[in-house]
Structure formats: C-alpha cells, structure tokens
Amino acid sequence: MQSYSRNNIILRVNDLKTYFFTRRGVVKAVDGVSFELRQGECLCLVGESGCGKSVTALSILRLFDSPPGRIVGGTVVYNSTDLASCPDQELRKVRGKEIALILQEAQSALNPVLTIGDQIIEQMKIHLPLSTDEARFKAINLLREMGIPSAEDVLNYYPHQLSGGMKQRVLVTMSLCCDPKILIADEPTTAVDVTIKAQVLDMFHQLKTKRQMSLIFITHDLAVVAEIGDRAVVMYGGRDVETAPVSEIISAPAHPYTAGLLECLPDLSREMSRLNSIPGMPPDPSKMPPGCTFHPRCPKMIDICRTQEPPLAEISKEHKVRCHLYA
Amino acid sequence: MKKKAAIIACAALAVICLVSGGVYLARTAGVKAPGEIKVKGIFIEGQSGGDAETLNWILAADATSFSYVGHTLDSLATYDNDFNIQLRCLAKDIEVSPDGLVYTLTIRDDLRWSNGSPVTAEDYVYTLKNLMFSDWLNYPYKGDWQEEVNGEKVFVTPEVVNETTFTITRKTVYPEFVYTLYDLTPYPKYIAQKYEGDAEAFMRAPEFNNLSYTGNLGPYRFKEWNRNDRFVVERNPDYYLGKDVGAPYFEQYIIKLFGTSATRQAALEAGDITYTSIEPEQVIKFKGLRHIKVYTVPTSGYTILAYNQRANGWEGLKHKEVRQALSMAINKYGITQNILLGFAEPAFSFIPKVSPWYTEEGIVKYGVDALYDKQKAAEILYQLGYGVRQADGSIKVTDKDGKLLQLVLVVNVGSKPAEDMAFFIRKELLSLGIETEIKLVPWPTLLRGYVMNAVPGSKQEPAYNNGPEAVSQERWDFILMGFGTDPLAPSGSHVFFTTDGGLNFMGFSNPKVDELFARAKSKEALDKTVRQQVYAQLSRLLSEEQPVNFLAFHRANRGFQKNVMGIEPGVNMGYNYHLWYFE
C-alpha cells in the first residue's frame, strides 16, 4: 500500500450539500459530505441505495437535474477551481476533459439513436484539437485497448446492437478518450453478471495502475470495495459517516452502520443459513430523523443520538467517523 | 347548395338581363361624352353564391353560367330600367304577324364569329333546330320552345329567310313569346356541326368551353376561368356596339368568388373589389363610407307564403275566407321594416310595381292598414267554425272540432331573411292560437318532399302539379319561398295559379283565374290595352283570392366604388354596363 501526502490531493469535496426542492418538500439528498481524492488512488463511495452516493458523484460535476436540485453549500475544489460555484463554461471544460463520469445504467447511458463513433468522437472534437479522422483513429485504438474486437465496425454500430458488457466498455472508452485525470464510475458492476463483473473490475484496476488515474468508485457492495478500493467513504442518509483506508474499514469498522454493512456480506467460508441484514429501512431523504440519521436503526444507539448530530471524530489520521460513540 | 336563392321563376332571365349591354348614351349632367373616356382599370365584381358550372351555356342549369357567358355573347335584345326594349344583336325590333303566329327577326349584318365569318340567320336557326330542339343534346329548357297542339307538345318552327332574317312560326298565339325570343343567343354552326349527334364530344368541345368563338358578339372576350376563384374577361375592341365610342372602358372585367358574404362585403369595404351586392344590415354602414356608393333598386322578386289546398294540408286552407283571415293576421310592414329593414315593400298580388303591367287600382291589401287586424281575423275564423270563445271573451282559433290547430311551415335552409320571416309568421299565428312547426329543409328536399306531388297509389312520377288529387310525400300547410314574375311577361305566372299550371303545387283552382290567364295568352291580348285590362283583373282577383299570401317585393342594394361612372340605377341597371368607366 502506497503512502499519501497532502500534496497530491487532486479533488477536495468539502461539506457538500445538494438539496432537491420538490413540491412535497426539500429532499436533502446530500447533506454535508466531505472527502478528498488523491492522485492515483481509488476512492470508494459505499452505502445503501438512497444514501446519496450517486447524487454526490453527480454533484461533483453538477449533473443532477436542476431544477429541482441545487447545491446549497460546500465546495468541490479541483485545480483550485470550485466546481460547485464556477460558471457553466468553465465547468464544461472540466467535464469529460478533466473529470469523466460513467453512469450507473450502462443500458440507457448511451444515446440510442446515435452511432457509437459519433458519441465518442463528438466529445474529442470539443475538448481536443483533433480532426475527425484523428479522433476516429484514437477511438479505434482505445476501443481495442478496452478489448473490443473489430473496433472499426463498432464505431458504426448503434447501442442496441451491442451486448451489455460491450456497452460498459464503450462507456469506459468514451470516458477515457480525452485522457481525464479523474474517473467517476457509478455502480459499474451492478447491472452485469458475475463473470463480466470480474472483467470490469479488472479493467478499472488496470486503469488505475497503467494510466495512473484517480478513480471515484461508487458501489453498494463492500466485496467490490475490498477488491478495488484504496480508501472508502461510507455514506448514510446524505452524510459521510466513516472515511478510512479500505483495509481498516474491513478489519476494524468504527461506525455501527459500517459494521452492519459488513455483516451483510455473505461469508463464503462459513456455511450460512441466512443472510444478515440491517433492520429497518433507509430514511426518507425528505424526512430525515433528527440527531444522528442512523439512530432509529442503530443497535448501539444512546440518548444523545436522538437529538444531536454527531461530530466528526478522528480515530486516526486516516480514519474518521461521524458517531457519538467516538466523540 | 346552401346559398341557392329561393327565387324560382325568372332567376336565369333576370341575371342575363342585368349584365347585357345596351345602346345608351349617357346624358346625365357631369358625365363625360364617349370620346373623352379613357379605357382604364379592372372592374371586379364580388359574388358569393358559388361558381358557374359551364360556359357551354346550352348545357347549363344555373343562372351564374348564363351570366358569365353574357359578358362575351349578347342576346337579341334587352331592356332598360323602364323596360324599354334595347336592341342588341337585332337590327330592328321583332315583327309579329297580325295573327300573332309568325315572328320575323332581323339581325345586324356586322356580327362576326371569331374566324371572321358573319353571324347569320342560319346560325340562329341551326342553334334552335339542331341543338336546342334535338334529342341527342337534351337541352333542359326546351319546354320554352314548345306549344301544346291537340294535346301534344310540338316545337315552334324556325326558318331562314335570308342572311340576316329568319322567322319563327307558332301554331298557337302567345303574345309574350317575344320575350323568350329576345333572350336567344346563337352557337356557330361551323363549329357545332363537328360535334352534332355526339353529346359527350359537344360537352367537352374546347371551343365552347373556352368561348373562343364569340368574335365581336360581346363587350368582352374570354380570358381565364379559374374555378371557384375568378372568371376573367378582357375588353373586346371589336365589340359591335362599342367600336364607335371606344367602349367598353374597362381593360378587364373580373368576377371574383368569395366563400362567405361577410368576406365579400369586407372586400368592397377594403376597396379590393369594385362592386358587390350589400345585405340590408350593412347598407347604412356602406352608405356612410366615402369611397362607396350604394344604389337601392327595386327587383321583380318577391316572397310568398303558399297555402296548401291539397288533401294533405289543413282542410281550412281550401276556403278563401280562411286564407284571407290568415293573411289578415300577418303584418306585412313587420316583415318589410323589422326583417328586411325597409328594403322591401308589401306585396299584394303577383305583378311587381316595377312592371309596366302593374295596376294598383282595386287591389285588396291584406296584411297592412285596415286589413291587418288580428281580432277581425279571429272573428272571421270563429264565424267559419274554426275557433272557440274563451272565458275572457277573446277568440282562440282552433280546428273545427275545437282542438288545438298545429300547422307545418316549410322553408328552405340557407336564406336568412326567409328563415326570419318564417319565425315572424309563426309568432303572428300564435297570437291567434295557432301553433306552427317550422321545418327548415335543404332545397332539393323541399322540392322533392313537399313541392312535388303525385296521386297516392298511382304510378305517377312526382311532378309539380299532378292534378287535384295529387299530394306531396310529406304533410305541409305553408311553404315560404321566393317567387318571381317576369315584369314584361306576367302571363308566365300562369304556371303557379291556373288549375293545371305546371307549378301549381299548392292545388289552387279558380275558373275565373284560369280564364283570365287564357285570355292573356290569347289572340285578343295581342292588343296591349286588352292585356293591361286582363292583368289588372288578374291582379285584383289574386289579391282577393289569396292562393298564396304575397308577402313582400324585395329591393336590392348594390355597392360600387365611387369612381365608377355612367351607372343608371334601376331595376335593370346593368343593361348599359359596357359604357361604365372609371373616373
């Protein structure tokens, strides 16, 4: 495991708050999330669905639907620019060029009525000083690199002519074609079956090692985290509840929620009669419980949890947790 | 269909007369002498009654078709606003033999077809004999040229005398046949011969459909006919009547068609067209416009309320007294003032005021002044047994058995004034206690269902008068419709009022009326004073008999742009239209 210094932090998210103002009320999808991404590392955002990890990813590039969504607080600093507040034009220069995003639904993340080639090349022509032919050449090379056979033909294909795994690769190709520094991948392993899942993870692993890219990997699956992640941010109810190197998360989870998540993992070494799960339901983001948002489900709940938000506690320099138990 | 006017008789005739030219030199003060008038401008007439059907006029059914053709082809003669005969293709007036059977017609010798050949008597005789009287062409109005001899219908006999003279010989006397003759127009024999016997080819003949044969016979020549849009004729410099004075003075004459009367009148107001007719409601507005001149002129059209005297009408209508009482209950001034806004006069008999044959003396004026009296009407009906006296002393008109009287009034849909009149009449009758159901029906339905009749159970083809026993398919008591009397030849109205008249659909029968109409068509009527007396008697008799309730004679309003000069307002104001010009 590498060691990190403060200097190679390339993205810093600080107290980010993204609210959705709907007719039914304010949905606090992301309500104060802070983390930093370091050069060349793979940072995992973990949590159940609805915990705000996808919105966090989208918030980095301000890609959530607006209206009703709005960033109401916090900063996203990249290259000394605050992406949360910079003008759209500047943000567009970052999108795809510096920071790339791969969406969750590979099936529908590609435009069904445009060819693969068109969708890859249009991006390069905006960000890079390339002619169409050069862009095309680069796209073919990239596709090959991603292990797509007969890449020239694929450029003329439409998304519906590709298999699920192929689409995933095309999406990755698309995100890489402008050589971004950061790649954000939202649940890239969710929709694919087990054999392909391994391939996909391998692909991301190679990106990290070969291209020295910084990855933000969003998943609900701690097993995936264990396999690919360097550090992890565990999210619950729109907040980061625990941040730590992956090894520590797995071996010594501090937050009761993280511990609960870990217990849900099927342990193949043991013969299990049933899968564990955390009792209760994730909270409705428009009606967050007061105090610690996890308290209604927390097995170690104490009185203060009902009323006061837990502060960020530092267990070690690399391990932070938001829980009254450590305050 | 919807705009088809309800005026039956003479519709075709009247329009032809309106547009034919005339030898008339403007004498009104301020009007320029012919030599000073410059040819300029385009005259646009707005119409909204639908397009013509064909320029091949012998096949036409509608008045519009005849009016289109009339711009390029003069008839033998027309008449002015005072019904003086104005010669057109005739060199001199028609001569009638003392026995009233032989008509001698002499046409001008300077009439030319388009190929330069002269129009001859032979062309006229050919048109009559080989086209209008023929079996193959089925000229629909051949009946105008037939007379009844020994119970059979035979054609009159045309004969060529020389290049410019021909005669027409009848076997029976009909003093007013001469007016049928005045309307005659010829087909060129040299072209028509090619198509003789082949109705299909004749129908499609390009020469006839493009009016390319008309030579110098009309003030204008055919230029273009864009269906449902415009009919364009251009100045004919060779026009036999205009050559000497440089007439006509318009470069083109255009008939522009509009979808609605509203847009048509709007076009006049905006100055987009030169002339159109104005509806009563709009007159005051147009009279107030600086650039428009509106002429209010009499017409020979009138509206009647026919009383069904056949077996399927209310039995009471067979009695003269009942008809008189009903006519007495309907206020004619209410119709002329409230509905037609003053652009009409009450009618009392069948000859219009504009006709030279009109006599006011002795006419019974039902529906106005003393003879508009609902109480008296109710009294008369009560006396006849049609009514009951109510508790308050008033009379409620009922059927003989005291039951509520429910009558049916039929009117054709599309004519707003006629519709209004129907409602007005219903209201008048309601105050007597009579309920009236108004049936608004399309024109063909009115004719087929209500007007045409046949003897029940017989194999008769429905006709307009199939004898006294015949009845129409549908029950009716009143029909409101437009009628017309030819102001020059009122004897034509015998079809309505004589017992076996072809259009006596209401089943009216009066031996005295039959006799008077027979006299009007007899040899003695060749003497105009005799005819005048006969018509005076007829007018009186019909005004008293009330075979129908004559309601109102209409006035028309014709709006022109003010810079049109040379117009002589009157019943037939278009007769000299080839002398009109732009200031």
Add this chain to the structure above:
Amino acid sequence: MNERKETAGKDRAAFHGGGFRLASYYWQRMARNRLAIFGLAFIIFLALVAIAGPFFTPDPTEVDFEAKNMPPVGFTITQSVYDIKTDQFITTRVSGTWKHPLGTDRKGRDMLAMIVSGARVSLQVGLLATGIAIIIGTIIGVMSAYLGGWIDNALMRFTDVMMTFPFFLLLVLIVFIFGPSLAFIVLAIGLTGWTGTARLVRSESLSLRTREFVMAAKALGASDGRVVFRHLIPNVISLIIVIATLSIPGVILAEAALSFIGLGDPTVPSWGIILEEGQHSLTTAWWVAVEPGIMLLLTVLAFNFLGDGLRDAFDPKSNV
C-alpha cells in the same frame, strides 16, 4: 400519440377491486393540476347550466322582431331602418337591458337563452357522439386484442381503411347525402370517429392480455366474457376516460365546423349554428358570433385541460 400511450399503459396498475381508493388516489394526483380543476369546474358548471338553465331563461325559440339585435348590457349601438319614400334612414340608439343581458340576435331571440340551450346541444353532441365512438372503438379494440388471429387482422385492416379516410370529408359527404339533422350528425361523427380508440384499446388490451392476473383468471377457468368484462375492460377504463375527454372537444368543433359550412341542423340552436348566423352580421351585431365563439373556446379549452390532467393523473410515469 399511440406510441406514447402504448408504453404508458404497460406500467399501469391493475385496479379492479379497491376502486374507490384508487379513484381517490387519481383524484389527488389530478387535483394538483390547477388547469384540470378549472376545466372540471367549468364543465360541471356548464352541465348544470345545460340542465337547469332552461328553467330560468326565456324560451330560446321565442322571437321578437321588435327587439332584434339588442346589444349585451353595457353596450349601445345604432340601428337603422330604411325609408323608401324619403330615401332616408330612421336610426335609433339601442342600449343593452337586463331583460336580455347578453343581447338578442336578428330574430330578437334572447342570446342568454340561446347560449344556455346551445350548451345543452353542444354537450349532448359531444357526449353522445363520443360515447358512440368510444363504445365502437372499445368493442373493436378489445375483440381484436382478445380474439387475435384473422379476426384481429381483419378488424385492424378495416380500422386502417377508416383511419386513412379523410375524416372531415367523409363527415361532410355523409351529412350532405343523408341530410343535416342533429341525430344524423351525431351518428355520423360517432360512426367515423372510433378508429383512434380502437387502436389504443387494442394495444392496451394486448399488453394486459399477457399480464399475470389475466393469465391467472384464464387458468382458473374464467369464461372469455368474464375475462373481457371483469378484467380487460376495467383495466382499459382509465385509458378510455382520457380518450373520451380529449375527443369531446374535437366533436364539438366538428359540429361547429359543419354548421359553419351550412351543414348544421338549422332547427336546433347549437353554438355552431348561432356562430354561423352571427358571422353574417359580424359588423352589425358582433356579439351574436362572439358569445358562442367564446363559449365554444372555453368549453373546448376546459375539456382539453381536464383530459390533459386526467392523462397525467393516470400516467404513472408523469411526475405531477
């Protein structure tokens, strides 16, 4: 339009049983759409006026030529009658009175009474013709989907032919040939306007036919009739309600258009007929054309609002 509805239908919950709860659920969804509520309110108001109005207004066929072309309250116009003898106009100034709050037409009929009875006619035309079209369309659609095979094929080909037929031309042709009576106009519109419904109902039923509860009912030995009436039809009803609501304005406008070209039933004062009359006297008595025109506009608008709101309420995809 078909395409979108077809997919929309697939997610729709089956709702036989618990109908009331569902109805109130849909009502809540729709109630959020203010325009739809306005539409519904206006239609209810109109229906009340059509039903009860005639008891409070004078007889709309009552003519009074003494009081013709009276302007609405608050307006004053000049009327004129021509005097033949003097060639002058006798003009009078006429102001609107509360006896005829909306004025009178050229026959002196009370415009308010005419508008009220016109509401009745137009609503009747709209509802009846749409009803006929919907019933035919539903029967053909459900039969086609349920029976399948050559019957489906034949019915759909027939629908194609009818659909391709220029609707308004066919309407004019039929009404011209058979005469302009209101009953016939209603029938003609109904008999020609069912094709869209048939198509939509068919595709909706097709997707329902393979759904679990229908399969289950069939497996339990339910008769064809039972399956159709207990399971298929209740489940396409929301679709039918939407189609019906959105077709009514078209029908009302079709009747008005027929009247405009002179093919309306002249004995029944529908708004179309009044409007047609009024457009002849636009410059002298504008209110005769303007009033039914506005009513026509508002009614069509209300139905469109309501139909749109209903569609959104029934459509689970829409995020009201």
Add this chain to the structure above:
Amino acid sequence: MRKGWLRDYILKRLLYSLIIAWGILTVTFILVRVGPSSPADKYLANIAARGQDPSQVIAAIEARYGLDKPVLQQYGEYIFNLLRGNWGWSLSTSMPVIELIKHHWIYSFQLILLSSLFAAIIGILIGIYSAVKQYTKADYAFTFLSFIGISIPNFWLGVMLILVFSVKLGLFKTYYDTTLPLFSLANLKALTLPVITLGTGMLAAYVRYTRSAMLDNLRKPFVTTARAKGLPEHIVIGKHVFRNALLPLVTIIMFDLGSIVFGGAYLTEIVFGIPGLGQVSFNAIFANDYPVVVAITLIGTLVVLLVNLVTDIAYTYLDPRIRYE
C-alpha cells in the same frame, strides 16, 4: 448498415396502400352514387319555374351523364377508365377532372406546406424551450397559450383576422389573390393570414407534443452522459434530446396531416377564398359532381398513405432500432 429488407417492405406497403385506396374509392363511390341526391337536382328549380315535367328532364340529364345505367356498371366503367388514366369529366366545373386537380392542387399545397413549416418550426422551438424551462413562468405561459391555440376554432379565427387586419387595419387583402406569381414576396404576404389561421392550431399542438416528447427524454441517463462529456447545452438539447424526441413527434405530425388537409385547410380556403382542392372537393359534394368527389378522395387518401410510408421509412433513419418485418 445495409437495409436490403427495406425494399421488400416498401413494396409490400405500396401494395397494401393500393388495396386501402381501392377500399376507400369503393366506399366513396357507393356513398356518392347511392345517396338520394342527383346531379340533375340543380335543374329542378329552373324546370319548376317553367312549369315543366321534372321527371322527364331529370331522366334526360341523367342519360346525358350516363347516370341511368346500373350502379355496378357505372362503377365498373369508372374503375376501367381510371386504370386507363381517364379520371372522368367534372360535371360541375366542365373540365376533365385531372385538369381540375392540376390547376388547383398548388393552392392547397402551398397553404398546407407553409402552414406546416410555420407551425413546425415555431411550435417545435417553443416546445423545446418550454420543456427545457419546465415549470417556469414562460413554460406556464406557453402551455396555457398552446391550450388556447388548440381550442380555438380555426374558421372563427380566420374571420376575426380578416376583420381586424384586412378591414380595420387594411394590412392585407380580404381575399387571396390567385394572380400573384407563386414564388414572390407578395404571394407570401397574401398567404400570411391563411397560414396563421391554419397554422395556429397545428402550432399549438406541436408545442404540446414537442414539450411532452422532450420531457420524456430530458431526464434520460444518456442526457446526463452527454452533459458529463462536457458538451455545450445546445448540442445536448438540440442533438441528443431532440433526436430522440423527434420519433414520437414525426408520428404525430404525419398522423395529423390527413385531418389538416381535409378539415382545417378546407375551412381556411373557404374563409379566405383560396380555390384549393378542399374547396373544389366540397363544392363537388354540394353539386353531386361524383367524378371529382371520388377522385379527390382517392388522391387525398393516396397522399396520406404515401406520407405514412415515407414516415415509416424516415423512421428507420431516425431510429436505428426499428426494423420492419
């Protein structure tokens, strides 16, 4: 992508269209010829005026037009002539039907084309704007206006426009002037009011369709992907979203065309006095001119069928997922 199957499909569809057209031809023929009215009706009044026997004259007239033969024989002859390219003779306008159509189609065509362009361009732009600015004041305003647009009877609108712009303000002629050269500014100006009259309803409908089709696609993941790539907003909306919204839009626009050609266009032609095919065909109905009625219905049907076919083919290019069997 090769589309060999497309040729077979087109052939099949053409054949199918012909069958539908034949069906409609037959229905129209039966309707026109079996109805109680006759081309001889127009003579009734004038015959009456002359007090003549109507049945004789009517028989003679019907014989002239060949209407006295059995209907089946008339039908057979009509079809036979049609197959030889002979569309018959118009009884009410006295010219060959084919000539009549040749003269008048352009008036309808230019009106419909310009109205469609006007409505499509403006309607789609407003629709896109409204969808992108969903739930803003502008969106509400456009939505409300578009509701009014689809609810306003177009014949009524036409009369009002004439009253205001032609009569009161004098900006336009009160009628359409057919003498203007086809490709001229004057002609374009003359068509302004008719195009607005016919186009308003279409425009409003297109606003609604476009807005809803755009909204259907605006929240799709591929749009986020496009934005994530750093594409400028006009490319995201104009290319990625609109291309997808175009599919339902094209269906609806083409589907509406039939009713516009024979409904709204006719009423507009009446109001503005444009002598297009709509007027011709409806006048023919009123005049019992059956060769024209049947011919124009047939041509209208063929146009609609052809448009449908073109739409289907265009689809295969707009949406690569579609493949017809």
